[in-house]
Amino acid sequence: MRGTLKYKLSKKIKEHRPRTKRLLKEFGDVQVDSVTVSQVLGGMRGIKSLVTDISYLDPEEGIRYRGFTLQEVIDHLPKPKGAEMPFVEGLFYLLLTGDFPNEEEVMQVVEQFNKRRIVPRYVYDVIDSFPTSSHPMAIFSTAILTLNRESEFNREYQAGLKKKDYWEPTYEDALNLLAKLPEIAAYIYNKLYRKGEKIQSNPNLDMGADFANMMGIDKPYDDVSRLHFIIHSDHESGNVSAHTGHLVASSLSDIYLSISAMINGLAGPLHGLANQEVLRWLQAVMEKMDNKLPTEEEMQKFVWDTLNSGQVIPGFGHAVLRKTDPRYMLQREFSKKHLPDDPIFKYADLLYKVVPPILQEHGKAKNPWPNVDAQSGVIQWHYGVTEYDFYTVLFGIGRAIGICANIIWDRALGYPLERPKSVTTDMLEKMVGIKD
Numbered sequence: 001m002r003g004t005l006k007y008k009l010s011k012k013i014k015e016h017r018p019r020t021k022r023l024l025k026e027f028g029d030v031q032v033d034s035v036t037v038s039q040v041l042g043g044m045r046g047i048k049s050l051v052t053d054i055s056y057l058d059p060e061e062g063i064r065y066r067g068f069t070l071q072e073v074i075d076h077l078p079k080p081k082g083a084e085m086p087f088v089e090g091l092f093y094l095l096l097t098g099d100f101p102n103e104e105e106v107m108q109v110v111e112q113f114n115k116r117r118i119v120p121r122y123v124y125d126v127i128d129s130f131p132t133s134s135h136p137m138a139i140f141s142t143a144i145l146t147l148n149r150e151s152e153f154n155r156e157y158q159a160g161l162k163k164k165d166y167w168e169p170t171y172e173d174a175l176n177l178l179a180k181l182p183e184i185a186a187y188i189y190n191k192l193y194r195k196g197e198k199i200q201s202n203p204n205l206d207m208g209a210d211f212a213n214m215m216g217i218d219k220p221y222d223d224v225s226r227l228h229f230i231i232h233s234d235h236e237s238g239n240v241s242a243h244t245g246h247l248v249a250s251s252l253s254d255i256y257l258s259i260s261a262m263i264n265g266l267a268g269p270l271h272g273l274a275n276q277e278v279l280r281w282l283q284a285v286m287e288k289m290d291n292k293l294p295t296e297e298e299m300q301k302f303v304w305d306t307l308n309s310g311q312v313i314p315g316f317g318h319a320v321l322r323k324t325d326p327r328y329m330l331q332r333e334f335s336k337k338h339l340p341d342d343p344i345f346k347y348a349d350l351l352y353k354v355v356p357p358i359l360q361e362h363g364k365a366k367n368p369w370p371n372v373d374a375q376s377g378v379i380q381w382h383y384g385v386t387e388y389d390f391y392t393v394l395f396g397i398g399r400a401i402g403i404c405a406n407i408i409w410d411r412a413l414g415y416p417l418e419r420p421k422s423v424t425t426d427m428l429e430k431m432v433g434i435k436d
């Protein structure tokens with residue numbers, strides 16, 4: 001076990017535990033934040049009430065994983081030979097340990113994933129039993145849920161596992177699940193949109209390359225997949241999917257139950273599903289324009305029409321960010337390099353120019369700038385994945401990596417059952433002095 005990711009993680013956990021213990025024991029009463037009525041009624045925006053060391057979201061700068069910007073992550077993680085984007089498996093190593101793996105360490109993780117890829121037959125049966133009109137996120141979530149019978153955590157818990165060891169079978173469950181997600185996703189895609197033509201997984205490939213293989217899409221779709229999974233993996237703890245995963249796992253539900261639940265949160269149009277909504281919105285504009293690129297004035301009118309009909313502009317705005325999302329910028333740079341003449345990229349680029357000043361004039365959104373979802377579907381469309389219902393499944397593969405890393409650490413640090421307190425409207429009215 002010495003020299004493996006699990007060994008390194010066990011050392012990091014042992015080093016970290018006293019920090020949490022000391023904070024709790026000596027400083028448990030120190031105030032971290034205070035809460036206003038608008039926060040209680042407003043989706044708990046900004047309340048500091050969760051801990052994660054895996055990523056941190058600065059409103060002006062965007063996400064950092066383990067203290068590193070996304071560009072630094074991409075620059076410093078090892079890459080497969082000839083690839084522009086790094087091993088996704090290396091990102092998992094970084095998120096878990098805080099250290100960049102070397103070539104040998106990353107190859108060990110690739111090997112671990114490869115050993116665990118085989119998806120049990122019953123999962124395919126469950127997927128096949130869905131009507132083809134089902135949304136891929138409902139199928140994806142159910143397929144993951146179905147795997148719950150494989151949980152090593154559950155088996156060991158029933159046998160009397162000690163609390164300090166909870167993280168170990170959780171780690172095994174996480175790897176077992178993450179290794180299977182690309183195959184499950186590709187199978188759903190092929191079932192829904194390719195009449196069930198299945199392309200076999202190739203155990204000699206890394207996660208990104210094998211996903212591209214199973215989707216039947218040539219290079220550079222392997223790099224597109226690596227980039228996509230890496231930049232979507234984590235966004236600190238409070239976003240709907242991460243928070244859901246953490247919450248469900250806090251009752252000691254296993255990884256499969258927790259990740260299935262987080263997928264359901266990701267599937268809402270204000271969160272991950274916005275990437276599909278962006279393409280749906282753009283397609284409607286393209287249809288009205290007979291595929292011609294609108295002028296700036298024409299695009300402004302489409303945006304105002306959407307706002308005036310009471311809908312949001314998908315892919316813009318954010319609950320925390322107050323600047324353009326660096327994940328958007330990375331994908332924009334990739335698009336400028338690889339698909340500069342793509343018609344949908346040109347549409348998306350026009351939106352980048354037109355939407356922020358309109359949202360500012362509209363005066364509601366606190367952040368008028370584009371988020372990650374404004375650009376991801378554009379790249380998928382270019383490489384032939386035009387079935388935009390599927391885009392959030394891709395987001396889900398990435399997000400599962402970050403949330404699994406978080407749940408392993410939650411268990412290692414013994415974070416308790418999550419259970420915030422609620423009040424009634426009456427109580428709020430009394431607190432503010434408008435009711436006796």
Ligand SMILES: CC(=O)SCCNC(=O)CCNC(=O)[C@H](O)C(C)(C)COP(=O)(O)OP(=O)(O)OC[C@H]1O[C@@H](n2cnc3c(N)ncnc32)[C@H](O)[C@@H]1OP(=O)(O)O
Nearest residue numbers: 270271272274312313314315316317318319364365366371
């Ligand atoms: C991966 C991700 O989850 S990234 C986000 C993906 N979601 C989207 O792109 C959907 C479009 N964006 C939105 O709906 C929002 O900006 C959210 C959900 C992301 C953030 O919501 P909030 O934190 O509540 O945003 P904010 O405080 O700025 O909202 C204030 C008002 O502006 C509106 N607003 C925010 N963004 C937009 C937008 N893109 N278009 C139109 N109106 C908007 C809100 O609906 C809200 O209106 P209301 O007062 O009538 O309810």
Ligand SMILES: O=C([O-])CC(=O)C(=O)O
Nearest residue numbers: 234235238239240319320
């Ligand atoms: O942070 C958020 O609330 C939403 C988001 O961008 C993500 O989860 O990736």
